[in-house]
Amino acid sequence: xPLETLIxxxxxxxxxxxxxxxxxxxxxGELVGLTExxxxxxxxxxxxxxxxxxxxxxxxxxxxEHALIALASCQAITYRFWAAQLxxxxxxxxxxxxxxxxxxxxxxxxxxxxxxxxxxxxxxxPRGPESAERYQELADAVDAHCPVLDLFTNQTPVVRRxxxxx
Amino acid sequence: xPLETLIxxxxxxxxxxxxxxxxxxxxxGELVGLTExxxxxxxxxxxxxxxxxxxxxxxxxxxxEHALIALASCQAITYRFWAAQLxxxxxxxxxxxxxxxxxxxxxxxxxxxxxxxxxxxxxxxPRGPESAERYQELADAVDAHCPVLDLFTNQTPVVRRxxxxx
Numbered sequence: 001x002p003l004e005t006l007i008x009x010x011x012x013x014x015x016x017x018x019x020x021x022x023x024x025x026x027x028x029g030e031l032v033g034l035t036e037x038x039x040x041x042x043x044x045x046x047x048x049x050x051x052x053x054x055x056x057x058x059x060x061x062x063x064x065e066h067a068l069i070a071l072a073s074c075q076a077i078t079y080r081f082w083a084a085q086l087x088x089x090x091x092x093x094x095x096x097x098x099x100x101x102x103x104x105x106x107x108x109x110x111x112x113x114x115x116x117x118x119x120x121x122x123x124x125x126p127r128g129p130e131s132a133e134r135y136q137e138l139a140d141a142v143d144a145h146c147p148v149l150d151l152f153t154n155q156t157p158v159v160r161r162x163x164x165x166x
Numbered sequence: 167x168p169l170e171t172l173i174x175x176x177x178x179x180x181x182x183x184x185x186x187x188x189x190x191x192x193x194x195g196e197l198v199g200l201t202e203x204x205x206x207x208x209x210x211x212x213x214x215x216x217x218x219x220x221x222x223x224x225x226x227x228x229x230x231e232h233a234l235i236a237l238a239s240c241q242a243i244t245y246r247f248w249a250a251q252l253x254x255x256x257x258x259x260x261x262x263x264x265x266x267x268x269x270x271x272x273x274x275x276x277x278x279x280x281x282x283x284x285x286x287x288x289x290x291x292p293r294g295p296e297s298a299e300r301y302q303e304l305a306d307a308v309d310a311h312c313p314v315l316d317l318f319t320n321q322t323p324v325v326r327r328x329x330x331x332x
Contacts, residue, residue: 066239071324108248149281152324154282155321
């Protein structure tokens with residue numbers, strides 16, 4: 001199904017029944033080694049680990065790299081959807097994401113340093129026959145609607161429950 | 167190397183040369199299908215895609231699921247590190263992360279709806295011989311030092327550069 005059709009069908013379905021707009025995404029995981037974590041989203045298994053300098057065996061990308069994977073892939077897919085919405089031809093897209101992190105926050109060596117990224121940089125190269133202005137228009141629409149960019153740049157409430165195993 | 171030793175060595179190295187605390191994490195990716203994205207963090211390749219109802223072929227977890235994978239794995243590993251720092255025995259840990267998302271934000275059907283998660287819930291089950299109070303103490307230390315929890319709950323500046331392919 002072309003994305004234009006999918007978007008129109010979603011619009012109609014959600015206008016008829018607004019509750020259909022609400023989705024819940026779920027992930028479960030288990031610490032299976034010193035720093036190795038096995039996770040699954042539906043039937044998609046993912047392994048996360050730390051590199052040797054952070055105590056792991058480097059079996060997979062680490063958590064903050066997965067956060068950048070989430071951001072870069074969300075941008076790429078949101079470009080695809082909004083190109084369809086705006087009638088902008090998009091043949092392909094490359095993206096690079098860099099994040100600066102000061103490990104003193106994570107280790108607790110300096111509690112004035114935040115544990116997460118202090119800054120993130122995205123470099124996006126859309127490919128296609130349209131003018132630079134049209135791709136800029138697309139970029140602006142993407143940045144207003146990209147779920148993971150919203151997650152990075154705004155606050156999201158996280159509620160935690162600790163259940164100690166019996 | 168035990169994590170206690172690794173943490174001590176990092177503390178000494180960073181006290182001697184504070185610039186060693188600064189890390190840059192990088193990811194590169196390419197949109198290779200309608201919604202399929204191939205990415206890599208160092209030599210770790212990851213495929214991201216959307217399920218059929220969002221136009222994809224479901225080749226991998228989708229971007230917002232990867233954001234939850236980043237959060238759940240970061241919590242698990244931060245439990246491991248802070249258990250070592252606090253001398254709390256931790257035999258294992260299970261974790262579940264749920265995120266609520268209203269797709270009207272992503273599709274642009276209602277611009278008063280944010281595109282990202284409106285709420286996230288974490289359920290963490292640490293396993294080991296310590297008291298519930300000790301695991302609660304651990305949980306509090308983790309939440310003050312977990313890089314991806316910081317990313318979710320606080321604002322991170324993201325700078326974007328668009329480079330239209332020649």
